[in-house]
Amino acid sequence: xPEHTPFASRRGLLFGxxxxxxxxxxxxxxxxxxxxxxxxxxxxxxxxxxxKPGKQVTIGFAGPQADHGWLxxxxxNAKSRAEKYSDVTLExxxxxxxxxxxxxxxxxxxxxxxxxxxxLPADGKALTQVGLKAMRAGxxxxxxxxxxxxxxxxxxxxxxxxxxxxxxxxxxIGEKLKGKSGAxxxxxxxxxxLELTKQRTQxxxxxxxxxxxxKKVARQAAEFTVESGQAKMAQLLQAQSKFDAxxxxxxDQGVGAxxxxxxxxxxxxxMVGGAGALSAFQAIKQDDGVLKATVLYPPTMAxxxxxxxxxxxxxxxxxxxxxxxxxxxxxxxxxxxxxxxVDQYMSTGFK
Numbered sequence: 001x002p003e004h005t006p007f008a009s010r011r012g013l014l015f016g017x018x019x020x021x022x023x024x025x026x027x028x029x030x031x032x033x034x035x036x037x038x039x040x041x042x043x044x045x046x047x048x049x050x051x052k053p054g055k056q057v058t059i060g061f062a063g064p065q066a067d068h069g070w071l072x073x074x075x076x077n078a079k080s081r082a083e084k085y086s087d088v089t090l091e092x093x094x095x096x097x098x099x100x101x102x103x104x105x106x107x108x109x110x111x112x113x114x115x116x117x118x119x120l121p122a123d124g125k126a127l128t129q130v131g132l133k134a135m136r137a138g139x140x141x142x143x144x145x146x147x148x149x150x151x152x153x154x155x156x157x158x159x160x161x162x163x164x165x166x167x168x169x170x171x172x173i174g175e176k177l178k179g180k181s182g183a184x185x186x187x188x189x190x191x192x193x194l195e196l197t198k199q200r201t202q203x204x205x206x207x208x209x210x211x212x213x214x215k216k217v218a219r220q221a222a223e224f225t226v227e228s229g230q231a232k233m234a235q236l237l238q239a240q241s242k243f244d245a246x247x248x249x250x251x252d253q254g255v256g257a258x259x260x261x262x263x264x265x266x267x268x269x270x271m272v273g274g275a276g277a278l279s280a281f282q283a284i285k286q287d288d289g290v291l292k293a294t295v296l297y298p299p300t301m302a303x304x305x306x307x308x309x310x311x312x313x314x315x316x317x318x319x320x321x322x323x324x325x326x327x328x329x330x331x332x333x334x335x336x337x338x339x340x341x342v343d344q345y346m347s348t349g350f351k
Contacts, residue, residue, distance in 0.1 A: 057313030058089045060109030063120035065095040073299035073350035081303035099126040106130045116309040120144040140312045144305045160297040162199035164334040170207025173245045184243040186218040222253045229253030233260035251277035278349030285342045293338035
């Protein structure tokens with residue numbers, strides 16, 4: 001879906017361990033939480049940042065409207081993480097894809113004088129001014145994923161790495177096809193008018209430059225939906241009678257792509273997906289089809305955003321780093337999940 005992966009800056013710290021959750025870095029004293037079940041939100045399986053209660057913090061959370069998929073996982077992760085802390089009160093808005101309505105919701109949180117704001121804007125550019133308003137009111141803002149136009153509008157940005165998704169998908173495919181002469185790959189991209197799509201394609205192309213035996217022979221842009229994935233994949237299959245690998249930018253449109261592949265009776269190539277849907281993890285684990293891996297764009301970033309907001313509200317830094325303050329930017333790592341490590345990531349899969 002286009003809403004789940006907007007512009008993601010490549011600035012900041014790249015933490016390999018943050019493929020699952022940057023919250024793992026926010027450790028002072030970790031709790032003995034039970035492991036998460038598949039029914040729990042993604043962030044639940046890892047320890048909270050610091051299980052020692054501290055200063056009471058009210059966190060305002062405002063995101064786009066969501067009823068399924070990646071954005072719903074974002075909301076679930078934020079709520080679940082906040083519930084782990086006896087010293088956190090979460091004020092969460094209904095969410096809206098209408099920028100004026102979301103601005104109004106954030107202004108309500110500002111007027112309530114919350115201690116910290118976590119904002120995943122429907123449109124980063126359009127909501128920059130309300131981010132600035134909060135910061136000027138003395139309310140630090142954790143900007144989640146879709147980045148504001150000005151760094152003055154947030155205290156900390158945390159989000160995914162679209163370029164890294166393409167880069168890691170390309171390297172995974174490259175290593176799988178390294179010994180094959182004249183290897184051919186195709187790409188099922190997302191919406192081409194989005195910067196994130198361009199970044200994913202650029203990363204993929206840059207990775208393939210390391211493998212002179214591989215040529216990208218076709219690319220088709222879909223719309224991050226099941227229906228578009230099925231239609232565009234059918235076109236690719238008709239146009240390309242033989243290829244060795246496919247990279248699909250998004251696991252939701254990948255559901256449709258897999259339908260088209262099954263209908264065409266094709267199983268002569270490997271497929272790599274993107275984002276980290278539960279259905280993709282289950283297919284990878286079952287290992288009886290073309291889908292062999294997916295690169296993450298983890299919704300656990302919302303749980304980590306709550307950790308960061310709590311740390312800000314309590315004047316803490318991050319355990320394991322020398323600085324007294326939290327970083328200004330955290331870029332999550334786009335880990336590759338295949339059958340060798342899928343069990344580790346299963347609880348993070350979104351529906």
